Amino acid sequence: MKRILLAAAFALGLLLVLLPAAVRGEWSSRSQTAIISAERSLDANAGKTGTQPAISAKTLAQAQSDEDETAPAPSNLMPFEQATKGTERLNGLFTLYRDRAGGNLYAEIKPEQLNVNYLCTITMESGIGQGGIYSGLPLKDFLFNFRRVGNKLQFVVPNVFFRTRPGDPLQRSIKRSFSDSVLQALTIRSIHPQRKSLLIDLKPLFLSDLPQLSQFLADMLGSAYNVEAGKASFGPVQVFPLNVELESDYGITGAMGGEPPPFLSALPDSNTFNLRVRYSLSQLPANHDYRPRLADDRVGYFISAYQDFSDDSPREPFVRYIQRWHLKKKDPDALLSLPEKPIVFWIENTVPLEYREAVRDGVLMWNKAFEQAGFKDAIEVRQMPDNATWNPADVRYNTIRWLSSFDADFAGMGPVRVNPLTGQILDADILIDANFARYLKRTYQTFSQSQQSQSAQKPLTSRSRLCGDGMATPLSKSMSAPALKSRRMLQRLGNYDLCYGAEASRQLTIGAMSLSMLHSAAPGSNAMKQFVQSYLRSLIAHEVGHTLGLRHNFRGSAMLSPAELNNTTITHQNGLVSSVMDYSAINLAPQGTPQGDYFTQTVGPYDKWAIAYGYTPSNALVPQAEMRLLDKIAGRAPEPALAYATDEDIYAGLDPLATPFDLSGDLLTYAPWQMENALKMWQTLDQSSPTKGESFSDVRQKFDEIFYYYFQYSRFLTTYVGGQSFNRFRSGDVAGRLPFEPVPAEQQRQALALLQTHVFDANKFRFSPAFLNKLAPSRWEHWGEEAQMDSLDYPIHDRILSLQARVLYDLLNTDRLSRLRDADLKTHGQSFALPELFGTLQTAIWGEMFKPEEKLQLSSLRRGLQREHLKALTNMVLRTADVPDDARTLAWYELKQLANALDRVLKRQGRDANIETRAYLEETRDRLAKILDAKLQTQ
Template identity: 50%
Template sequence: MKRIRFWFALTLWFLVGLLMVLFLFPLTLQAQLTPPWQISRTQSQSFEDLVQGKREKEGLFRLYEGAGKLYLEIQPEQLNRDYLLITSLASGIGEDRLVAGFPIRSFLFRLRRVNNQIQFVLPNLNFRVSQDPAVERSLQQSFSDSVLQVLPIAATHPTRNSLLVDFTRLLMSQDDVSGLGNYLSPHYTIDADKSYLNQIKAFPENIELNVVYGFSSGSRGTLPIPSIPDARSFNLGVHYSISQLPQDNRYVPRLADDRVGYFINTYQDLGDTRSRDPVVRYIKRWRLEPQDPLAVSSPPVKPIVFWLENTIPVEYREAVREGVLAWNKAFAKAGFQDAIVVKQMPDDATWDPADVRYNTVRWSSTSSSGILGIGPSQMNPLTGEILAADIVINGNVVRYLQDQYQNLSGLHHGLEDSLFTEDWCRQGLGFQQYWGQSTEGWSEEREQEKVSALEHLMTDYDLCYGFGALEQANMGMVGMTLLGDVIPRQAAREQYINQFLRFLVAHEIGHALGLRHNFHGSTLLKPEELNNLDVTHDKGLVSSMMDYVGVNLAPAGTPQGDFFPVVVGPYDCWAIEYGYKHSGALVSAAERRFLDEIASQSSRPELAYATDEDLFGFQDPNVNAFDLSGDVLTFTEWQLENSRRMWQQLERRYPVAGDRYSDMRAKFNQIFSYYSRQVSFISNFIGGRSFNRDRPGRPNSRLPFQQVSLQQQREALNLLQKYVFSTEGFSFSSQLLNQLAPSRWPGVGRPVPLLNLDYPIHDNVLALQGRILRSLLSPQRLSRLRDQELKTPQEALSLPELYDTLQGGIWSEVLQAERSGINISSLRRSLQREHLQILGAMVLGRSSVPEDARTLAWYELRQLQGAINHVLGRFGGQLDAYTRAHLAETSDRITGLLSATFEQVSVDL
């Protein structure tokens, strides 16, 4: 009996223990797996307990702030509604794109309750349904929204039934909602101990939050950031604006047309089964309604108001104001009087420029950012209506120009030998021609691999101006100093700075109005009209402020006109008419005929349009960044001659007392860089063609593609021979070359530049010549020229003519030696070796050129070898040792190349 009782008790204790294990283990496991923020949840606390002692802020949402926490109270009717979140940098580090005022991202979001949580949801707006309820249900099943964060419901109000959530989690987590942490990862991560809520403001229609994120070095170590004391740590302030979308339905979205350059908002209408293209495209534009819809010209019901930030220096506020108001000329032609109004932000203003209720022009100081300006605008993603805009101008542009004028200092301190710094940097991203350089070697795959997340801002905002724009601005100062008979006075300097600043601001305001770049805008005038003030002040220097306009330096003997545009051009007026002219229609579809009548004028030359995607990977010689005039070849030749004159004047007039020789070197390289850009424009004519957006069947309609004429291509080749491949193009005295000393001064956060002390003239000249030559003989261009023979109704530039012209100019000392031998200079020998190397790679099959091009390379080398052997046999005794050795070695190398080709073909057979 005792044994039975023993086993019974043991079994009972075993069952009790098993039940305890089964009950407690999940709780223990849950405690181990649950994040700390969930363990410390205060669901047991009441609404009043959680908000007790915290500052209450009443607005779009009721906020409770205190002890490093921010609670958000969500009313039941605020669930599943659309709100707009805009994020921007409230404070930066003055480097790259981390500049105060710079946009980060904006999107529409909804707050959705799921069980005991609030989901922060980005609804999928890429697919919509206009009418059919059945398709609406299919849409919800087929495409997913994005849930960025999940916020536990901390408490429920006993009477309002509102929900309280800890909003700090959304703002302060490692995966911050702005995405800034992901952009800087893995080099830097958000350090929670160094991050904090800075400012919190609530208003009836919006809330404004400012968060300071402390970043510490991450898994891959630090990046070189000269503007901060220690690269292991820095702070970035992020401004969050949350606002509700317009509640009325009076705004009529305007349909886009690819003949007019607007940023667009797109979605696919799944309910549209009849259209060939079910994608709906609305342009981004402000809501501008006339007070008198029947009047030819009327003030708007609500003008577009821009506030000038109180950080703009007083002496430049008028220039900034004029840049903003320049667009009223275009709006006047679209039927609006004073559509844009400018106000000055008071010095004692209590509102933040990032407040979504204010459109501002901001002035941001930087250390080394190449961005001069950006004109982002924030829109309602459902309709394309622009709701807010903040223009950011890099205030250091004024300092750049002041320094340039006063002491001829260089732009790229410490990079004086990197003549093509900008080009080489951009090549890694596939953006060569974006800065006016050749796109040979560019590919869509390469571009997609290289472009970073912020680079895509160019699609949304058209990120503007880098070293190329600074080059143009600086070259204007150089031209004023070196091309004139006298040094310009202070008043002329200030006038120049104000003119450039007006143009810069007007360009960015154009973006804020919804306009994209127009790189065809510079082709409005003939070269001889560029310096006629009667023409440029009436018609405009260019057809569009939305181009990257090259500085207008007058040729010798011509009085200087405007350096940069001072009025909006005909394209600008036409584009504003398309976007803003009142139609009276109540729905978008009713505007189609009204809009088509405006857009059908696109074939007029002054309304030519080409934007960023036309610049990338498509070689149109009239679509460039920083060119000018409708005759690019003529204007470019003027600038090449101006460059030569500036080099000569640099040697004659400088240095003067108080200057440094490093100023000479920097100035020499600036002219060289400008020279390089001009010759790249010329090279675009070889195998070039234009692209038109005309619609078939319209009056004066053109074919989409038009090939560059043979006459222009031959003219371009002759110019390249004269200014790139000839000895005369780079003839500098030893006196000048021996004055080009580098700077040995360290800068802020920058050590003394580690450069060769003497100037590498051979390397720099060959860098320019080699880049142009390899571009002309690239596989892409040769394939294009071969196709052009079939696409040109008249005679086209053939591959044999290109090969013969280049070889005849590059090897002229050999091919034109009839009565005496000609010694070949060191610069020419380097160029000839480069040419031989390019043809040799074709012959050996190491270059993917068309087979006809490879055969022609073999033929050219064979002809060249015959000419070399003739010169050596007849004039060898008259040549110097350099030339004899160079020609003898070249002949031997050609022999090896030709024999290698023959053996390779034999094996294949």
């Protein structure tokens, strides 16, 4: 019998292989239709038992013990009335019983509520205002259900990653293969004699470390903390027909025997503090007419994905839904209609009065985009009254919340809560850190003292590429420790927008300094207030975009040419950028050009197109039937204003136009403009600062901000070398275009020439001695302020060399060298290749050795840059750096040429050379001889 079954299975498999592709596609489509039908059936019967086998099947163990759900009550259970005696009954989605002392909280689970999926969202209700532990921060959200097993009620997170169509025999295999997660098994205290409902104690669940605070604190603070069970207690509890809101207060203590807790300036005692967590338990909406929408990688949406085991077509097994709100037209036949139920955002009553209008404008900016999808006034904004009785963390309200922190690394964040079965967005809360505006009232001091101290010591190395402004480890593919920590934080919190504010605050700072230094605007002037309002509108629009389901688009900044950026006739109509989902850089007009918009003030063409993809209604009954409509919309991807590149596209540093915090489609023109603006601000700072009564430490902080701005734009030029445009469009979208398009060789040469002029030429950084001697550090020493103890004078040499070295190492990064090695194969030999890069850098950095002056005299900065270049090539030759072999050979060749040149120079200079220069040249020659004669290190 087994042989017969195996033979039949083999025949069926062979038949599938031989079927025409069109038939297989129809089979796949029917499978998809069945799955969607099952999902809609589950949604329609959300309150009934046993209606979810296709989506979140019971585990095999639970399926084998279904009889336990109706098992007779054990004899040792307390009578229901006795178990709830002395409690207050709270009727809502779940009936709760709370004793008057507040220590105990019980829940009554009805039989029809067993094995039904609900949504749990966990939010940090109170934080410590430091170290990433902030009020309003999302911690977790997941589906859960209650399952009875004997005299226990399990709190279960169902596994929704693997699904089948109803009735598919594979469903049994999935039950065995992929486990659900049982977070807690709660003892049944009593069973109601008539209602047959089960009474459970919620303390073991919601006073336990369900949010994994211990691990979260270890990740964020770098030290072990314990959640003290004896200190945990319930806070306010609210019940509603569709949701339950409860708070738990946790006592946190530093773990004994581990790493000592860090010093936290925001706490009176860093070893112990309290955190309050909000749990929102809500019913999934019964939207019978909501249809998931399939994703397309040409358009940037967050995704809910699962594997469809019933689909045996040869394509990849994932089904991907975009995350979006459920919007329906009030008049389905109208070209432009009001929605049946708009998306409503509430401005929290903590938002300062002076910013509420800008916040409102930033939200409503998106209504222009929704008109492309056929909706008029799809979004509404309302003001939370001062006497509101509801909490902004309540899942029934989408809020814009004001966060007060000591050191927040973000200005804004826009998390959403999503039904993982369908991708439907259910709730959104935008967090704005009040520090973004406080800097203006402190005369441009953007960062807390701890950040200033860190920035002063490591201005160019302490930030990661993850935030869009750092460098990868030199000559290595490994990611820096700060980048890894940032990535872990993103993975833990979900795909939220955490780095925008860290660099956005810097953009705000440099813009305000430009207004003051180049346009004579006072801190309290109308011009300065309008500037801050324009920034806030742009920031809010970005965060609202996330809550609508949209991901970042780092190609958005490349829409306009440099000449168009300050033409307000263009920017007021189409924006500075094609998408507010880019990380927006400050737009500073070049010297002699009237200033236009500093930040974009309208959604761009990409934003409108993306909303059209996600929200245009269709009459299709299942997602597959929408494909013709969606493909028509997504097929516009090759249009220049609709170019899209998101987070995972930028880590390689491949595309010079897909970079955070850049601006314009021509950085070879725009970047030198901004570096010249920085030089002009330095000059003004030297001449006009400090003003009477101003601290010299303020001058130092401003100097650092300008320095970093200069570095930011010099770094953008490196991405042209070995760069390629990466396009997401598909075959057939446009003729003659391919996914990868190398940057023209002439543009790569131009980028290197600009780096030689603006970075490697130390004459660009000639500051007056009086200016450098103004740069005093802050001398405050108390909690929250740490006085600098060492090297009180400004380390100008190290700063400039750090800038030069970082750019140099980025040019010689392993990935860039590998791409240049491949250039000949990808451009028919008409390329900028490895030999030209090595030769150009050798000439730019060691030119004096090949065309020596009568009496050679090298500055300390010049010697420092040459040593860094020598070190980079040495690491390649000695195989201590992981680079392509061709790059290693060229490094050896350049060092050989340099050794010969040094011999000639030393013979020509004789004893007449400057002693410091001659000592340097002789040492370098000896070092080269040893390097070229050294034994190679094995890999």
